[in-house]
Amino acid sequence: MPPLNYSQVDKDILRAMQAPGWRYYAILSADLVVLAWGIYAWRYTVQRGLGVWGITHPVMWAMDITNFVFWVGIAHSGTLISAILYLFRVRWRAGIYRTAEAVTVFALFTAALFPVIHLGRPWFFYWLFPYPQVGGLWINFRSPLVWDVFAVSTYMIISVLFFFTGLVPDMAVVRNQTSGWRHKVYAFMAQGWQGTDRQWRHYKAAYLFLAALATPLVISVHSVVSWDFAQTIVPGWHSTIFAPYFVAGAIHSGLAMVIMLLIPVRRVFRLDAYLTQEHLENLAKLIILTGLIVGYAYVVETYIAWYSNNIPEWQHFTFQITGEYAIPFWIMILFNSLVPLLFFLKPIRTSTPWLFGIAVLINIGMWMERFVIIVTSLAHEYDPYSWGLFIPTWVDISITVGSFAWFFLWFLLFAKLLPVVSIVEVKEELPPPMMGQKVER
Amino acid sequence: MAAPNSGVVGSFRHLDSLILAIEQLKKAGYRELQALSPVPHHAIDEALEKPPSPVRVFTLIGCLLGAIAGFTLTIGASLHYPLIVGGKPIVSIPPFLVIVFELTILFGGLLTLGGMLLNARLPRVHVGPAYNPRFSEDRFGLWIGCEEKQYDEVERLLENAGAEDIVRDVS
Numbered sequence: 001m002p003p004l005n006y007s008q009v010d011k012d013i014l015r016a017m018q019a020p021g022w023r024y025y026a027i028l029s030a031d032l033v034v035l036a037w038g039i040y041a042w043r044y045t046v047q048r049g050l051g052v053w054g055i056t057h058p059v060m061w062a063m064d065i066t067n068f069v070f071w072v073g074i075a076h077s078g079t080l081i082s083a084i085l086y087l088f089r090v091r092w093r094a095g096i097y098r099t100a101e102a103v104t105v106f107a108l109f110t111a112a113l114f115p116v117i118h119l120g121r122p123w124f125f126y127w128l129f130p131y132p133q134v135g136g137l138w139i140n141f142r143s144p145l146v147w148d149v150f151a152v153s154t155y156m157i158i159s160v161l162f163f164f165t166g167l168v169p170d171m172a173v174v175r176n177q178t179s180g181w182r183h184k185v186y187a188f189m190a191q192g193w194q195g196t197d198r199q200w201r202h203y204k205a206a207y208l209f210l211a212a213l214a215t216p217l218v219i220s221v222h223s224v225v226s227w228d229f230a231q232t233i234v235p236g237w238h239s240t241i242f243a244p245y246f247v248a249g250a251i252h253s254g255l256a257m258v259i260m261l262l263i264p265v266r267r268v269f270r271l272d273a274y275l276t277q278e279h280l281e282n283l284a285k286l287i288i289l290t291g292l293i294v295g296y297a298y299v300v301e302t303y304i305a306w307y308s309n310n311i312p313e314w315q316h317f318t319f320q321i322t323g324e325y326a327i328p329f330w331i332m333i334l335f336n337s338l339v340p341l342l343f344f345l346k347p348i349r350t351s352t353p354w355l356f357g358i359a360v361l362i363n364i365g366m367w368m369e370r371f372v373i374i375v376t377s378l379a380h381e382y383d384p385y386s387w388g389l390f391i392p393t394w395v396d397i398s399i400t401v402g403s404f405a406w407f408f409l410w411f412l413l414f415a416k417l418l419p420v421v422s423i424v425e426v427k428e429e430l431p432p433p434m435m436g437q438k439v440e441r
Numbered sequence: 442m443a444a445p446n447s448g449v450v451g452s453f454r455h456l457d458s459l460i461l462a463i464e465q466l467k468k469a470g471y472r473e474l475q476a477l478s479p480v481p482h483h484a485i486d487e488a489l490e491k492p493p494s495p496v497r498v499f500t501l502i503g504c505l506l507g508a509i510a511g512f513t514l515t516i517g518a519s520l521h522y523p524l525i526v527g528g529k530p531i532v533s534i535p536p537f538l539v540i541v542f543e544l545t546i547l548f549g550g551l552l553t554l555g556g557m558l559l560n561a562r563l564p565r566v567h568v569g570p571a572y573n574p575r576f577s578e579d580r581f582g583l584w585i586g587c588e589e590k591q592y593d594e595v596e597r598l599l600e601n602a603g604a605e606d607i608v609r610d611v612s
Contacts, residue, residue: 006579007477053524061464130518140526142536150543158550165554169577173479176574186488191558192565194572197489199561200481206557213500217546224539236601427480433579435455435603 004273009426010173013419016269017174020416027157028412040400041395042117050120051244052395059378062342064118066370067403070253071111072152072225073246073366077254078104079159083214084167086207092282094425095274099265100258101163102418103158106259106410110403115148117399144227151224158217162210164330168193168303169203169424227374235316236377239304247298252290252336253366256296259283259359261411263352274421277350284349287340287362295337296368312382319380320372324389328368329376335365447593448473448586450571451604451610456482459581462602463488466585469598473586477576494554504545525530532553570611584611 045052055062081100084151086094116125122144126147130139138147156221172189193199226246227235261281305317320329339361343349348358414420453459456478463474463485476485500516515537523531558564571584583596583604599607 010578116513130514131595136522137524138522140524141515141519141540142526142529147539147543148538150540154543154547157547161550161554176577191563192568193563193577194568195477195479196478197478197485199563200478201491202494202557202561204481205496206553208588209497209500209553211551213504213546213550217543220539220542220546284507302518327612424480424612430450432456432480432482433454434457437458 001228004430006425006427006430009400009430010177011271012271013421013423013426014177015272016145016173016420017416017418020183024412024416026407029414031408035405035409037401038399038405041398041402045395045399047119047391050118052393054390054392054396056388058381058386058388059375061118061374063371063396064114064393065374066367067245067400068111068114068118069225069370069374070367071107071114071255071403071407072155072288073113073145073222073250073370074257075104075155075159075254076222076247076250077258078102079108079218080215080251080254082162082257083211083218086211087215091429092239092279095276095421096258096262096279096283097425098166098418098422099262099420101159102411102414102420103162103202103254103258103261105156106256106407108152108159109408109410112152112156113403115152117183126400135248144224144231147224148228151221155221157216158214160218164189164212165203165207165210166422167418169195170419170422173423174419206328214394218246222247229422232341234377234381235310236305236373239301240365241297241301241304245294245301248297249289249366249369252287252294252340253363254360255283255290256362256366259287259355260363263356263359265415269415269420271421274426278326280352281349281356284343284355287358287388288343291337291340291343295333298333298337316377316380320376323376323380325372325376325379328372332365332368332372335361336369338366447589448571448584449592449599449610450573450608451583451585451599451602452573452575452606452608453581453583453603454579454605455603456581458603459583460484460488462583462599463605465598465602466583466595469594471585471587471591471595473582473584475571475586477572477584478583479577479579479581494560496553496560499556499559500549500553503555504549506540506552507545507548510548511544512537515540515542517597 003063053062053064078100081093082097082104086097115128116122119125128146139149164434166190167189170196171186172193173184175190223243223246226242230239230242232238262275262280262283266272276372302317308314320326339358342354342358348354379389380387451462452461460480463476467488474489477484478487516532519531519533525531525534529536552563571582573580573582576582583599585599587595589610596609597608
C-alpha cells in the first residue's frame with residue numbers, strides 16, 4: 001500500500017459517506033422496528049403505570065436503573081480515548097477517537113432516557129432541575145440523585161460540545177466536496193471554517209482545555225452514579241470501593257463497545273489503513289487492565305464483606321453467589337474478569353473474530369454486573385421478612401432491547417452522515433509535505 | 442485590523458515553502474500575513490510569531506463563575522426554603538461540593554467554546570476571499586495584505602519561495 005497523503009485521506013474517509021446500499025437500509029429498517037417496539041412498551045408503561053414492570057417491594061429499582069448505569073458506563077471509554085489519551089499525546093488515538101466519541105454522545109442520549117422512563121409521571125421530568133416555583137421548594141442538593149442530574153447533564157453537554165468542536169475542521173472538508181442540501185448542512189456545521197492560522201491557534205487551545213475539563217468530569221460522573229448506591233445503607237451497596245469500582249467497570253464496558261463497533265466500521269468502509277490491527281490490539285490491552293481492576297474489585301468487595309463479620313453484609317454475598325441470581329453473578333465473574341485475560345495471548349488479541357466475540361461477552365457481563373449490584377442488594381436487605389425477588393416482564397425486556405435499538409439508530413446515522421475517522425487528526429499524524437528547503441530561523 | 446484590505450494569496454504544495462515565504466516576506470517588512478492550512482502546525486505559529494491564545498483566560502473565568510454559581514445555587518436555595526433533611530445542617534458543604542464541581546466544569550467548558558468562537562471570529566456566514574477549498578485539502582495558503590504597488594514585489598517573493606499559484610488583488 002502506498003504511503004498516505006493528504007488528499008488520499010480526504011478521498012478515503014469521504015468515500016465512507018457516499019450514498020448507502022440496500023444493506024444499510026435493511027439494517028436501519030430492522031433497527032427502527034425494534035425501536036418502535038421499545039417505544040410501544042414505554043407507551044404501555046405510561047398508560048398503565050410502573051406496575052407493568054417486574055418491580056415490586058422490596059426491589060423497586062431494577063432493569064431501568066441497570067440500563068441507566070450500563071449506558072452511562074458505555075459513554076466513559078469514549079471520553080477516555082478522546083480526552084485522556086489526547087492529554088497524554090497518545091498518537092494512535094487519532095484514527096479511532098471520532099467513533100469512540102460518537103459512542104459517548106449516543107450512549108448518553110440513551111442513558112438520559114432511563115431516569116425519565118423510570119419516573120411514574122415522566123411529563124414532570126423538569127422537577128429534577130432547580131427552578132423557582134410558586135411553593136418556593138427547591139430540590140434537595142444533599143441527595144445523590146440530584147448530584148446525578150447535574151453530573152449526567154454536564155457530561156452530556158460537554159461531550160456534545162467536544163464532539164462538535166472536533167468536527168468543525170472536518171466539516172469544512174466535507175462542505176467543500178458536497179453540493180445541494182448536504183452542502184448547506186455541512187456548511188452550517190463548519191461555521192465558516194477556513195483553517196487560518198488564527199482559527200487554528202484558538203481552536204487548538206480550546207480543544208486542549210475542553211479535553212482537560214472532560215478528564216476530571218468523566219471520573220466524577222460514574223463516581224456520582226456509584227454514590228446513588230453507596231450513600232445508602234443497603235448491604236452490598238454501602239461501600240467506599242464503589243466509585244473506583246464503577247469507573248473501572250464503565251471504561252471496561254465502553255472499550256468493549258468501541259471494539260464491537262470499530263470492527264464492522266473498519267470492514268464495511270474498508271478503512272484498514274486508518275483503523276489498523278494495532279488500534280484494536282491497543283484497545284484489547286487496555287481491556288486487560290480494566291478487566292484486572294474489575295476482577296480485583298470483585299475479590300476485595302467479597303473479602304471485605306467476609307472480614308467485616310457483618311451478618312447482613314455477608315448473607316448478601318452468599319445470596320449473590322449461591323442464590324436465585326447466581327447465574328448472572330457467575331456470568332459477570334466469568335465474562336468481565338476471566339474471559340478478558342485471554343487477551344494476554346497475542347494470537348487472540350490480533351484475531352478479529354476473537355476480539356469481536358470477547359467484546360460482546362464483556363458487554364453482556366457488564367450489563368449483568370449492573371443488574372447483580374442493583375437487584376440482589378435490594379432483594380436481600382436486613383430483615384428476612386421483607387426479602388423478595390425481581391422477575392422481569394416483557395415490558396422490562398422490550399424497553400431494554402429498545403434502548404439498544406435507539407443507540408444503534410444514532411450510530412447508524414452517524415456512520416453515514418459524518419466522517420467516522422477524524423480527517424484533520426489523521427492528517428496531523430502524517431508527516432507534512434516537505435520540499436526539503438532550509439528555513440532560516 | 443486597520444490595514445490594507447486587499448492583497449495577494451499564494452498557494453503552496455509544501456509546508457517548508459510556506460515557512461520560507463513567511464520568513465522572506467517578514468524580512469521584506471510585510472506584517473499583514475495570514476496562513477491557511479489543512480492542519481495546524483507549530484512551525485506556522487512560530488514563523489508568524491503569534492502570542493499564545495487568550496482562550497485559557499476564558500476557561501479560567503468560566504470555571505470560577507461556575508464554582509460561584511454552584512455555591513450560590515446550593516446555599517441560596519437551601520436558605521431560601523430551610524428544610525432539614527436527614528438531620529443534616531441546612532448549609533451542608535460536602536454534598537454541595539459535588540454540584541459546585543459539576544458547574545465548574547460546565548461553565549468552564551461553555552466559556553472555553555465561547556472564547557474560541559469570539560477569538561477565531563466564528564461562526565461566519567461566508568468564508569473569506571482568500572480561502573480556496575484546497576486549503577482544507579492538501580495545499581497551504583498565504584495571504585499578504587498590501588498596497589497595489591507592492592503586488593509585484595510580493596509576487597516575486599512568493600515565487601522565489603516556491604508558490605505554485607498566485608492570485609492578485611484579493612479583497
